Amino acid sequence: MERERERNVSYEIYQASLKFRTKRLESLEQSKILAKSEEVKPMWNGHGYTWYLIRSEMGFDNLGVSMFIEEVAPHKSNVMHRHFSEATVYILSGKGHTVLDEDTLEWKAGDAVFVPPMRWHQFFNDGDETVRYIGMGSERVMRSVGLYLVQDVTQVSPEEKPHFGKRASISVSTSPTEAGPREVKAEAGSQGVYEDDRASEKALIDKRLKSKVVAKGSDVNPRWDGHSWTHYMVDPRLGYNAYIYQIFIEDIPPNKSTAEHRHLYEEAVYVLEGKGHTIMNGKRYDWKAGDAMFIPPFWWHQHFNDDPNNRSRWLVQSNALLIRSLGYAPIEHRE
Ligand SMILES: [Fe+2]
Numbered sequence: 001m002e003r004e005r006e007r008n009v010s011y012e013i014y015q016a017s018l019k020f021r022t023k024r025l026e027s028l029e030q031s032k033i034l035a036k037s038e039e040v041k042p043m044w045n046g047h048g049y050t051w052y053l054i055r056s057e058m059g060f061d062n063l064g065v066s067m068f069i070e071e072v073a074p075h076k077s078n079v080m081h082r083h084f085s086e087a088t089v090y091i092l093s094g095k096g097h098t099v100l101d102e103d104t105l106e107w108k109a110g111d112a113v114f115v116p117p118m119r120w121h122q123f124f125n126d127g128d129e130t131v132r133y134i135g136m137g138s139e140r141v142m143r144s145v146g147l148y149l150v151q152d153v154t155q156v157s158p159e160e161k162p163h164f165g166k167r168a169s170i171s172v173s174t175s176p177t178e179a180g181p182r183e184v185k186a187e188a189g190s191q192g193v194y195e196d197d198r199a200s201e202k203a204l205i206d207k208r209l210k211s212k213v214v215a216k217g218s219d220v221n222p223r224w225d226g227h228s229w230t231h232y233m234v235d236p237r238l239g240y241n242a243y244i245y246q247i248f249i250e251d252i253p254p255n256k257s258t259a260e261h262r263h264l265y266e267e268a269v270y271v272l273e274g275k276g277h278t279i280m281n282g283k284r285y286d287w288k289a290g291d292a293m294f295i296p297p298f299w300w301h302q303h304f305n306d307d308p309n310n311r312s313r314w315l316v317q318s319n320a321l322l323i324r325s326l327g328y329a330p331i332e333h334r335e
């Protein structure tokens with residue numbers, strides 16, 4: 001009898017998990033795919049306008065990627081802040097600088113700024129033209145693993161305030177620091193795992209502080225795959241402390257198309273130049289410069305540049321790094 005009941009509970013759990021999978025597939029089927037530039041309404045943020053492009057509140061079923069446009073008015077700045085999420089900002093127009101802890105980084109349209117987790121940062125517009133950038137962050141992924149923190153400079157205690165020239169004060173470490181620095185020795189039988197963990201946490205913080213942070217548009221070398229050019233901007237192999245997103249620019253020549261493919265990661269696309277269409281799960285989506293598109297996980301898709309004379313250029317955020325770190329080879333091509 002007891003056995004029978006246990007079996008029933010298991011059966012219910014099994015049914016519920018099947019239901020979850022079906023629900024996820026159905027909700028992806030219902031997901032918004034395209035945000036047309038003319039339908040996205042701006043919001044005043046104190047230093048310029050913000051347009052949300054790919055957000056779940058707009059009807060997208062995105063769990064990995066997200067995208068928005070933000071402006072900084074001439075000679076203004078946003079508020080200094082920090083967050084657990086890793087973020088990349090791609091500069092669409094204008095020029096300025098970013099204060100990242102004690103560093104100052106200059107940038108202009110076509111550059112990307114990578115902000116490693118938990119580093120204080122503030123963006124300044126140094127010109128007479130409005131600065132406009134695409135922001136791509138990992139809040140969705142962070143929330144799903146229970147990590148969510150965004151702090152602006154007014155919300156921290158005096159000893160935690162950004163202290164330029166003193167990097168240690170802005171690092172968050174899970175190492176036991178209350179007792180001050182102490183020597184850790186491997187005990188017999190401990191296998192050194194604890195010591196290894198502490199050492200690797202320290203190495204992670206060092207890596208975060210040493211991460212490359214500015215990808216100059218002019219320095220990026222494209223790669224041709226037989227269909228289109230890919231310009232990788234942010235990737236750990238290029239010196240960035242990135243674990244979740246690859247950020248790259250896709251360039252499809254006039255009248256060409258990409259291969260038909262699908263992948264376990266999601267993609268958020270912002271069309272920088274050109275016009276064309278995408279066939280995704282049998283449906284056609286027409287896009288043009290200024291539109292944003294969501295590519296759900298494992299949906300077959302193929303992109304076409306419909307302009308006979310001009311290339312089509314996109315900014316792409318993909319959570320491929322995270323998916324690979326979970327042990328998956330995420331991409332599949334159709335001949
Ligand atoms: Fe930020």
Ligand SMILES: [Fe+2]
Pocket residue numbers: 261263267295301
């Ligand atoms: Fe793709």
